[in-house]
Amino acid sequence: MFTVRPYKKEDAAACGNCFYEGFFSCPMDQNDKILLCDYAQILIEKCNFTYVAEAEDHQVVGFICGKYDKHFSKALSAQYETKKHYGRWCKMFLKFYLKRYKMSVPFQKQFDAFFRQLQERDKESFGKCDLELVALSSRRNYRKGLGTALVTQFLNRAKADGADRVRLFTNTLASWEFYEKRGFKKVAEKPFQDGSGNQSLVYEYVLKEHEYEKHHL
Structure with a gap:
């Protein structure tokens, strides 16, 4: 069982840990944790709302x-x-580009690869929507039902605020199947610029369409 509630600034470090387990696989030292805590907090504060999931402990x-x-x-x-x-x-990115975070070599390599993936996103491919699902991340040992609980709360919030069209950016290296299983539909794809064969993906969820289906099945 999980309790989903609004984010508080004291959650930043825990969200950094979720972010790490969601996107990275290498060992992480204290300097790496500091960067991820800063990154998670800034990512969240750029958004209009954030929910966190608490376990029973x-x-x-x-x-x-x-x-x-x-x-x-x-x-x-x-x-x-x-x-x-x-x-x-500004402070974080200045510190990052001046290499003052002193990241470990394995983590630096994975973070650079992650950052390059983010740069694959472009406005034209992403298109227009009412609300963007910017990030969804979780701890590995708690994933059964957790993503669904968070996405359900997210879509309920979107509906309450009058939003209809939700979009998100992901790629073939991430868990895109999760979104398809929950009613999101792929509306755009584009090859990575590095020629790796991976694809950037844009998924969309139309709330009114799903409400119609719910009442007419």
């Missing part, structure tokens, strides 16, 4: 965050549940 074991498009709602896109820290963002 009160550990934060997963999180999901969303960002509204200003063309859908200027009011919602300007609304944040956590205080944004632009100074923290």
Whole structure:
């Protein structure tokens, strides 16, 4: 059983751990943890809302965050549940590019690869939506039912706020099958620029369409 609740700033370190287990496989030292904690906090504070999942032992074991498009709602896109820290963002990236995080070699290699994957995202391929599912991440040992609980809360929030079209960016190196099983449909794909054969993927969930199906089956 999981309890899903709004994110609090004290959850940043735990979200960093979730992020690590969601996207990395190499060993991680204390310097690597500091970077991921900073990265997770900034990622979350760029979004309009974030939910975390707590296990029965009160550990934060997963999180999901969303960002509204200003063309859908200027009011919602300007609304944040956590205080944004632009100074923290600038400080982190300056520190990163000056190599002051002192990351371990294996982690640096995986983080650089992860960052290159993010750069595959482009506005034209992503298209327009009301709400973007920016990140979903969880601890490995708690995944059964956790992602579903977080996505359900996310879509309930979208519906309550009047959003209809949700999109997310992922790729063939990630768990894209998870989204297909939960009703998301692939609307765009594009080969990686590095010629590796991997694909960037854009998935969409239309709330009104699923509400119609629910009441007419």
